[in-house]
Amino acid sequence: MHTNSNLYCPENLPAQNMKPENITVTEFKEAFIAKIEAMHGKPLSQTSDREKFQALAALVRDLISKNLITTNSQRAKEHPKQVYYLSIEFLLGRLLETNLVNLGIRDTCAKALSLLGIELGTLIDQEEDAGLGNGGLGRLAACYLDSMAAIGLAGHGCGLRYRYGLFEQRIIGGYQHELPDNWLKDRSYVWEYRRPDEKVAVRFGGAVRVQTNGKTRFIHENYERVIAVPYDVPVAGYKNEIVNTLRLWSAEVDVSHHNCCIHGNDCNSVIGYKHGVESLTDILYPNDTHYEGKVLRLKQQYFLVSASLQSIMKSFRLHHHSLSELPDTIAVHINDTHPALAVPELMRILIDDCGLGWDDAWDLTVRTLSYTNHTVLPEALEKWPVGMMEHLLPRIYMIINEINERYCRQLWDKFPGDWDRIRSMAIIADNQVHMAHLAIAGSHSVNGVAEIHTQILKKSVMNNFYTHTPGKFTNVTNGITHRRWLLTANPMLADLITETIGPDWVEYPCNLAQLAPYAKDTGFLDTLANIKMHNKLKLAKYIKAKYNVVVDVKSIFDSHIKRIHAYKRQTLNVMHIMDLYNRLRENPNLDIVPRTFIFGGKAAPGYYRAKKTIKLINTLADKINNDKSIKDKIKVLFLENYNVSHAELIIPASDASEQISTASREASGTGNMKFMMNGAVTIGTLDGANIEIRNAAGADNIFVFGLSAEEVLNYYRYGGYNAWDIYNSDPRLKTVVDQLVNGFFPVDPDEFRTHHEALLRHNDEYFLLKDFASYVAAQCRLAEVYRDKYIWQKMCLMNIAHSGWFSSDRTFSEYAVDIWEMDQPVPIWRRCQPEDYERVMPEHDAYI
CATH class of the missing domain: 3.40.50.2000 (Glycogen Phosphorylase B;)
Structure with a gap:
């Protein structure tokens, strides 16, 4: 059905004459009924939830349209930089709930629908996630x-x-x-x-x-x-x-x-x-x-x-x-x-x-x-x-070729005789157009998206370009919208924050730092724990309904949700779970903190190894979840078709955030910021924005392991890494690696041969074997800290309190002022309070 939100009577839409936030509950209810009847030609009582959603969304869009017209009219007069x-x-x-929140009418809408016997959440669930992106x-x-x-x-x-x-x-x-x-x-x-x-x-x-x-x-x-x-x-x-x-x-x-x-x-x-x-x-x-x-x-x-x-x-x-x-x-x-x-x-x-x-x-x-x-x-x-570009886009290729010729002449003038440098920087080289x-x-302007990423670009990946035009290169660390990932996705936590420090944090997210003193308030920490438990119960209910698996809500919810790729190292997580499972099989009475390991993410259709990783996770899940001998101390879930809506359910419920990419490979990450903002504690390498999360929240409030970026880059540059040596020196690791191919899993022994060969025959490109022992040790530290409720909740709180700097409002203020030179007021993030919140960055050479 092609919906047309223009089918309404203007007199039934109060927003034609007033601001959306001033609409009363009664006016909203009447406008919604009118929209239902105009769009669907039948009374409210005969409409489905899907039709109700369409009408509500269309009504909200009508309210937005008034502001859209006003905004465009204003800009036509003022001509700001676009x-x-x-x-x-x-x-x-x-977008339904986000738009209601941004218009300031979520509560009005919920109350109006309630008068009609409709739950707003039911209509929100009718909306499809728009298929306009992936990761x-x-x-x-x-x-x-x-x-x-x-x-x-x-x-x-x-x-x-x-x-x-x-x-x-x-x-x-x-x-x-x-x-x-x-x-x-x-x-x-x-x-x-x-x-x-x-x-x-x-x-x-x-x-x-x-x-x-x-x-x-x-x-x-x-x-x-x-x-x-x-x-x-x-x-x-x-x-x-x-x-x-x-x-x-x-x-x-x-x-x-x-x-x-x-x-x-x-x-x-x-x-x-x-x-x-x-x-x-x-x-x-x-x-x-x-x-x-x-x-x-x-x-x-x-x-x-x-x-x-x-x-x-x-x-x-x-x-x-x-x-x-x-x-x-x-x-x-x-x-x-x-x-x-x-x-x-x-x-x-x-x-x-x-x-x-x-x-x-x-x-x-x-x-x-x-x-x-x-x-x-x-x-x-x-x-x-080159042939593809020239055939498909002949005029564009002519221009690219001319750009290349002029650029290479410029490089020759600056670096005469340095053919290797010029070839490495050419736009067209080896019969390829380098985008x-x-x-x-x-x-x-060329920017990286985390401090370490930008330094790697300057010193390694794009060093020749940086040497040629150093003034072009800058850093803008990624950010996330706290309105979506905290205010909307975790309303109970958002309400607690507002009750504690007031509502200004929504406009000035760095005000979240005012929560830090409450780390000594056990009553506040208890409330924080209760909110996390509420979110865990909600996720557990979804898992039971969708997968018929019962998870222990008192267990550590350990989440690894992102695109499936070798460098993101889902396989390292699996190897740790296999090792933990092996220890439980040897001693079912082993005293461990129960764990629920949650995976989600898609593999590119043509990425064979990543798709085998999904099979590996699910095979391990079947084996563990059906093994009664380990007394349900660990569970493994792969949640299919991971998307934004799933993230909004998983992230507020998670205790631990898996950010375990090979150091130097992850540019920034933003999932790490979403977890941090919702009070999950990061276990990760010093990679991407993990470094800045550590510096903001404090080294005591994150679990760090593994090789540094400098160590990884040195292995790539100079060699010297031998996966077989590590494999042969660690019996627990050797057992896990062997189990990939020795019949441990009830599948064809060659099912996971590609992973086995990647680790040994191809010398472990992403250093899973090298980081395994350090990762297992970090997981043990995490579990031990989790046993102390107040220490753990303090860590969660310190992550929340120092997450405001990772708001995308700060990010885009930096873009606007430093790169696009837009006429803007003082960026919002620079007006953050209190004054005692200071983000201290390390010297670059300390971590690159």
Whole structure:
């Protein structure tokens, strides 16, 4: 069903004449009934929960729309600098409750629905998680949208409107199976506005003819023309009446002008052509293990940047007469390498469409664009074959080639004769187009996302670029929106905080530091423990209903929820659980603190080893959960189809947060921040933002283990690591590794051969064996501390109290002031109180 929220009587919507937060319970109730009747043509008593949700969401969108119109009108008069955040992912989660909270009407809505015999929570559960992202990158982008609106930035997201998202994960027989994520089964997204009048055309293929008549012109001919139609999702700021937008582009074809009989085709051929073109925006991250998948992924990336930049430039030229004003009024941000084609596309628009010369166009492009790097993994620093780029995007390839030629000449002038350096920095090298190099060359700012990550970029991964242009490189540590991850996801904890220190922490999250003195208040710590228990009971109830597994709510809830990848080391966690299980099998009366190990995450469809990791976790879970001899002292769960809604259930209930990536491999992490904010204690390596969490909360309030980043990098640089030596020197470790292939699991002995070979035959690339003993020791320390209720609760409290600095409001204030040079008031995070809260960062060389 295609919902149309414009089907209402204006007189029934109080928001037409007053602010949303001033609506009374009675007025909201009447408006909701009117919306039900207008949308569905039947009385409330005959509607389903799904129809009630659609009506409620449409009503809330109507309330937001008033502020959207006002915001756009105000900005049209004031012309503030606008930032456009280009990202291949935006993992929004459900928006109904978030929008109610941001409008300041959640309680009003709940009371109004209660009068009608409806539970707000029932309708919230009807909403699908939007299939617009997958992991941390997409959730980070969504948090940033929230913060842009909350702190009043004139900012917008630009992404793709995937019809099926990544995939819906189903676990069958322990294996991951991928099903289409049909999140748009109603054909439309209740929060979006379709804007067909603002569509643009994107070109693929064809050829470029150079025409010289006094001035060189580039004529693109015989191309495939794909229409990009924008769908705008409003993003409401927190109680400030500001609404920004997330613009999502959909590939569409209008077949009404196609003649079915041309060239002997019939209408089935035309319809097939339509479906083929529109499949461009069907799924997130097409499987790129084959050529066709690579082509589709590249097409998606260009479709995103071309549609977005055409729209941005059209709006800019409508309101500004001189192109020289572009960097002063527009900031375009490249979120990871996926939108790196923004560099040549903006050049194309400025040269081909606006008539600028190369030098002027390049100056404007560099001053307008900025780039965030999110990884140090070589496989994530995208590269595209020259032949593919040239065939699919001929004009763009011409521009990239010219950028490369000029850039390499510049490098030659600075580093004459240093061919190795120039080759390592070239945008085109080894018949590949290097997207990270393109983004660095074409941006005025390049930032890492945690202190250690930025130092690794400067000193190792991008050292040559840093040496060439050190002023480009900066750090902006990631953040999360505390409104979603604390205020909304953990309302009991949020209420306790407000009762204790007042409500200002919602606007100024660093005020959470005022909780620190309560570490000596046993009554407060008891209340904190009771809230955690409430959340654990809620999660346990879900697990029982979904998986028919009973978990001990007095056990340590130990959660490892993130994308399944070798460097995130879910396998190390499994190895510890296997070792603990082995000890219990030897002595069922062993005195341990009961543990519930919770996993969640998706493996890329083409990532064989990651999918085997999921099978390994589930096989271990079946073995442990059905072994009565260990008296239910440990349980293992893999929660399928992990998404934002699952995270909002798991994170508030977790005691321990697994952040155990190989040191130097995780750029930042944001899950670690969400757990910290909800009072879970981190067990992790000194990697990514874990270092800054340790420095903020204190070394006594985190469990650290394993190699340092410097030690890992030295092994990568100089060698000297021998997995067999470690394997042979630790009997407990040897037992666990052998159990992967010796029939310990009731599966084919070769089922987990890939893990066994990765550890030994391939010399343990991510140092699981090296870190195993240290990890097990840290787990033992964690369990022992957990036995002392008040010491543990003090640790939880100190994490909560010092989590405010990790709010994305702080992050985006830094972006706005330091990178985009926007006209903003003093950033919110710098106005944090109390004065005795001071974040002390270590010297860089101490941990890199």
